[in-house]
Amino acid sequence: MNLVAAVVVAFWAMLPAYVPNNAAVLFGGGRPIDGGRTWGGRRVLGDGKTWRGTVAGTATGVALALGLSALAPAASDAVGVSVPRFPLAAAVALSFGAMLGDVLASLLKRRSGRERGAAFPGLDQLDFVVVALVLAAVVAPSWFGDVFTLPVLAVVVVLTPLLHVGTNVLAYQLGLKDEPW
Template sequence: MVVETVVVAIWAMLPAYIPNNVAVLAGGGRPIDDGRTLDDGRRVLGDGKTWRGTAVGTAAGVAVALVLNRLHPFVSGVVVADPFPIAAAVSLAFGAMLGDIAASFLKRRTGLERGAAFPGIDQLDFVAGALLSTAVVATGWFLDTFTLPVVVAIVVLTPLLHVLTNALAYAVGLKDEPW
């Protein structure tokens, strides 16, 4: 039961796990906030949140969901989860990007600079965005897939995966900081 829950958690979240990683690789270009600041004198989001990164990250997450749908018939005995409807694929991927963008906004409001550690938020911002947007956009699939044990597995596993992937990206020179 535990292994099945973990497998479903990772499978269901893959379209949300991928976008921010791809955005780092494909980012650059025009910042979403266009360099604007708020009354506090701080940037709205910063240079790290770009239109290109958001679009490419979202597209990558949707592509992952579509690939998983193609694989589903071959793994349905192992992965006990329904295929991704397009609404779920888009909301998981775009919701992950929105969660990360929201965290960037919070970082700027609290005076943290781009790349500064924001424990807890850094690890779960995209999860919250993905789950919330999917609950709204693909409610039936969300309720069938994200049972309480699956959500608990996601909340426990994601910070571990986040730390591991960020440390790896830092080690190979893709990130300037290991968090």
């Protein structure tokens, strides 16, 4: 697989994991997942992780994956690269995995003494990707192995932090986030 094909497949395959956290920012709010509970004197997760945001983010990612599946044949012809379709299990795993990764990162941040919104380089950029990929590998192993070849995984690891930083800066400039990371 050449580099252009790996970039196209990586971006296409990861869109259902890239979009949920952005959707959670737009549609979130409401009751925090941790219900305001503390652990060791600190909030377990904080007000930024809500049930509505998690459900909305997951649903948005799944809907996107299903839409991409419908567009895959035409998109493959248009770009000259075979882009994957998403079985429902993979769509849910990527989308929910992204949200779960963000929740687990929030838990780690609170346990390490960081406040809501504090930067945690590395974790901030890859938390959602790692959990999304692991969950997809567990629930759709054959599909995962076909799609996420080593070149595609390498592109995901390089592309994700760049996209994450860029979209967060944009969301900050648009007033959708309180910090640019």
